[in-house]
Amino acid sequence: MEILGATTSDAIRLLLSGNTELWSIIGISFSTTLKAMIIATPPAFLLGYLLSAGRFPGRWALISLFNSLLSVPTVVIGLLLYILLSRSGPLGDLKLLFTETAMVLGQIVLAFPVLVAMSLASFKAADRSLWETARTLGASPWRAFATLIYELRYGLAAACIAAYGRIISEVGCSMMIGGNILHHTRNIPTAIALETSRGEFSQGIALGLVLLLLALALNICITYLHRRSEALS
């Protein structure tokens, strides 16, 4: 326990001292995950809506596909993307392996099924008359969709938070296709893995604290949103 105490106080000092390496790692984590969320969310919500409202062949197959993608291990996604993006792979010309873009790509692939599955649940729970009312009042389909999104904002925000929680904390995919390059693709989880193997626990704990605080904040948000949506209905 003595070690834990000492390294934790070291870690807090490290965080407060503005260590550039540490903050670059934190910055990379946030920039990749935010980019991934911004790119993945709109098409995922649209797909979630189509799956909930549309009636077309293969709909159930798609729904079960996204539900099973929820539990695909991140390392499997990492391996697939590695093979695709390697210079000897089909997308080798892009030279994306071991870049931040590759990490964003991996996180999009990880976040997408979560966003689709959870938004699908939200859209399903929504009153069908909402859409119809908007349409009869003269809203274009896009406008009606926007209204729907607004009405379901709490449930959809919870979907975003869950997806974000998955990608900010995953280590397998980032390590494999990012390569853990300092100042480029070293994010919080891969840095923790590395620092632990180097026996530098305080930096690992410092980064772990950032993740813990984030997880706490996200969970408070989820609970808050949950209560708001309950209050609404």
Next chain:
Amino acid sequence: MTTALRTFLSLLLCLPLGVASPLLQADTLRLATTTSTANSGLLEAILPEFQRLTGTEVQVIAVGTGAALRMGRDGDVDVLLVHAPNAEQTFVDLGYGQQRTGVMYNDFVLVGPTSDPAQIRAQPDATSALRQIAERGALFISRGDDSGTHKKEKQLWQLASTAPAGNGYREAGQGMGKVLQISSEMGAYTLTDRGTWLAYANKVDLELLLQGDPRLFNPYSVIQINPQRFPDLNHQAAAAFRQWLVSKPTQQRIADFRINNQPLFVPSATSAAGSLSDLTDRSERKTDLRQFSNSFEANSGSIKRKIEREMAKVGLLVVDQRQVRQAANHFKSPE
């Protein structure tokens, strides 16, 4: 896959991501290297100088030698710094790489718990020590990741004509630092390069138990990727990096890199040393590495003469006396 389809897929991917063309990126060099050079802190100590001199940023990907060679074969990195002479030779022979140049060396050592349950401390060489570990069923942690160290370990088991089997033999599948930690936690033996060992010696509960077997020689070399296979890698920077690594100032920096006042690597690139493959062959034939190893830790004035003698014996560095003096200075701990 046809080029048209590839280009189409590329465009398709680039569009939503708004990727800046890779051609516009600042000059970077991607180096795949072993955990021993990265975890020991050597690269952190010397690479900033390369960036200062050339403006090229080196991106380090630290994996086992097996994985690094694979990345080189697939064209995913620009240059390699690895340590597995036989695998490297095959890599070059198959046309994947070229300009393989020796950079530095150190040696492997066997470490284990202080209590030394298999009593390998008294063994004359590495193979008999391994045999002893196997016979006593003592715990042994293997890298198990096809790294340079793992390749060396497998070679030693083979030389010991003992199968590394049984309950005591565990494959970790992790980097050197992690394996040292596992060994320490479990009270097990392991084979490690001296660089990582020195970097971790204070952090783990293990002791150096056997060293100096000539078969434990551990040379590192830099290899460029064959430009004919992947014309658009950063070959220019890779060539500059190779030359910089073997240049006198960098070699000096490698020699100067110490942990707890102990040198981790001995620079080996001089014109007189010839190619690395000679170096390995000669040293494996003739050098008594035990003397070299002992000199790492000894602290006497005779070291310089001893090293000179050893190096002369294998025909190394005889032309470049300055290099010999430099090497000798590094074996001596400062008074």
